[in-house]
């Protein structure tokens with residue numbers, strides 16, 4: 316029997332029911348019931364390889380999903396256990412510069428909501444603007460400046476479906492203060508305070524890296540680092556009531572001198588991602604445990620038994636519901 320053609324991102328028209336279709340198709344294929352999600356930035360996808368009892372789905376095999384086209388973004392949604400907690404990881408994200416509408420780059424965030432996720436950890440690689448930052452620093456995002464959004468490319472453009480959230484969304488406190496405090500404490504316990512920073516992330520559309528004059532302008536506006544993602548995902552997450560922790564890895568210094576011979580390079584970004592992968596993974600893994608502990612009680616024993624009752628009851632690690 317010929318298989319029906321996969322519904323592609325071009326068929327996606329943002330109906331609530333289409334998001335439901337995606338979520339249902341995933342829930343039928345995994346017994347994991349995550350309540351935390353992690354979006355892995357450039358070069359940071361190694362975290363997803365650490366999940367135990369993984370169920371991994373290539374984006375090509377998920378209805379309506381865009382596909383990853385950027386080196387350093389594998390292109391899989393991975394469900395599994397991290398530090399005893401059931402999570403779902405995007406091993407690679409979608410960027411506006413890949414040619415997807417802003418609202419299509421954020422499809423997975425609403426799918427997370429339908430899967431039962433309450434908290435999203437959004438990571439990225441970013442260029443440092445703050446002169447005190449060093450390559451390899453980890454920055455907790457306390458706020459963003461969304462350049463494409465200010466220019467009219469906001470993922471919430473168009474009709475609002477109240478089932479997701481209100482028409483007008485406040486982004487005050489979008490990067491959850493309590494989660495940032497928790498992250499600072501966890502970083503201290505792990506001996507990472509020397510490299511831990513906090514600051515403002517500016518999103519530009521890419522794919523060009525910024526000019527020297529743009530970089531100087533963003534620094535004077537109060538930006539600490541710059542990147543090409545994250546803000547749309549955070550907007551959509553906040554719109555549907557997900558809590559957000561944002562983490563930037565400073566992978567390069569943004570050039571702010573016209574006579575500098577320095578220049579940004581994606582391969583160098585990926586190398587720094589690899590070099591700092593272990594520390595970031597320790598931080599996120601411990602944070603996930605602490606968030607789950609705080610919000611869902613202590614971890615229970617994990618079973619990888621898969622039977623029909625588990626699918627329906629969601630018994631899988633501490634986050635089953």
Ligand SMILES: O=P(O)(O)O[C@@H]1C[C@H](O)[C@@H](CO)O1
Pocket residue numbers: 355356357385408410438439440441521542543544545580581584
């Ligand atoms: O997906 P993220 O935001 O981590 O990726 C950054 C921005 C560009 O995609 C790329 C530039 O090197 O890294």
